Amino acid sequence: MADRVIDVPNENNVPNMPDELNHVLVYALNAGRDLLNDGKMLVPFTVLLVGDTPFTHQHAGGNAQECYAMAKHEVEGAKGAKSYAFCYDGYLDSSEGMKDAIIAEGGVPGADTGYAIGYLYTVGEDGKPKVSTTASFIGKAPNFMKEAVMTDEKKATEGIDTVEEGERLERENAEEFGEPVKDE
Secondary structure (H helix, E strand, O other): OOOOEEEOOOOOOOOOOOHHHHHHHHHHHHHHHHHHHOOOOOOOEEEEEEOOEEEEEEOOOOOHHHHHHHHHHHHHHOOOOOEEEEEEEEEEEEOOEEEEEEEEEEEOOOOOOEEEEEEEEEEOOOOOEEEOOOOEEEEEEOOOOOOOOOOOHHHHOOOOOOHHHHHHHHHHHHHHHOOOOOOO
């Protein structure tokens, strides 16, 4: 999904993000970093945070726009999620030129905007990536959950406090959006 470009804003304007959004964005970046470090391709994916459990789904489209549309469709239709991240391998346009980056965009239900953060990386002469472990704030991003109804945490996780109910919710989302990718 490297043909989606994001301009890096002034780094001094970092907003105060909700904890559950920060958690899921960093979780997604770490998962993306692990894929690259293991020599695997970073296929764009979403992470939905339901209760304290992250659910990961890949979005292998033919181009960046298809991946984006699939991710948006999945997040908009998800049930019970309190935040999400959409992670992909992209580029950042900086004063030093284009930089490779693992980018995670995300949001929470009802918020007008989402946010994007990323890990910059370089590819060494040996062909292996050298990924930063410090997330950089990129800027505002679309929030796929903008129209979602805000619920308190108790209500958001109501009925999914057992493994069976969590599996039921996962099956419902899988029927509509495809099977989730299981974390290894």
